[in-house]
Amino acid sequence: MALHKSNVSPNSPILNLRRDELQELLERAITRAAQLEPQLTPLTAEYDDLIKACTFYRAALAPWKQLPNETLQRVFYFTKSAEPPTCIPFSRTEAPMQLTQVCSRWRAVALATPELWQDLKWVYISPEKYAQQEVVAFMQSWLSRAAYAPLSI
Numbered sequence: 001m002a003l004h005k006s007n008v009s010p011n012s013p014i015l016n017l018r019r020d021e022l023q024e025l026l027e028r029a030i031t032r033a034a035q036l037e038p039q040l041t042p043l044t045a046e047y048d049d050l051i052k053a054c055t056f057y058r059a060a061l062a063p064w065k066q067l068p069n070e071t072l073q074r075v076f077y078f079t080k081s082a083e084p085p086t087c088i089p090f091s092r093t094e095a096p097m098q099l100t101q102v103c104s105r106w107r108a109v110a111l112a113t114p115e116l117w118q119d120l121k122w123v124y125i126s127p128e129k130y131a132q133q134e135v136v137a138f139m140q141s142w143l144s145r146a147a148y149a150p151l152s153i
Contacts, residue, residue: 065105069109069112072106072109073109073112073113073115076095076096076099076109076110076113076116077113077115077116079095079096079098079099079116080095080096080115080116080119081094081095095116096110096113096116096117099116
């Protein structure tokens, strides 16, 4: 490594060493690094597994996960905008569709909250903008959902 790319200070006493001493230090460092590498690989894998576990446990312990479904439904109700959402195309970045994209529990709770879906605004879709088959498939899929079924989580 060139000195201009290292963190060695120009005033460092290491620069006063002879070339053969520096070569010996380099070889010792390379040898020690090679000795530690077999220990490092499993530790790195274990570290990665522990970080994943911590992420999972933090998510599982999140306070909102303790809320009853009825409370979530009430909170979701407050996400409704004053203007009813247009059914086609639905924006996945706005409520109520955004609520169905968070996790499986929120999806089930949102779909089981009729107040979120009762004010849909249907609009005419021109065939040029959306293929007729796509619209029909979307409508069939949408209407076949059990949005008004009892919540079962």
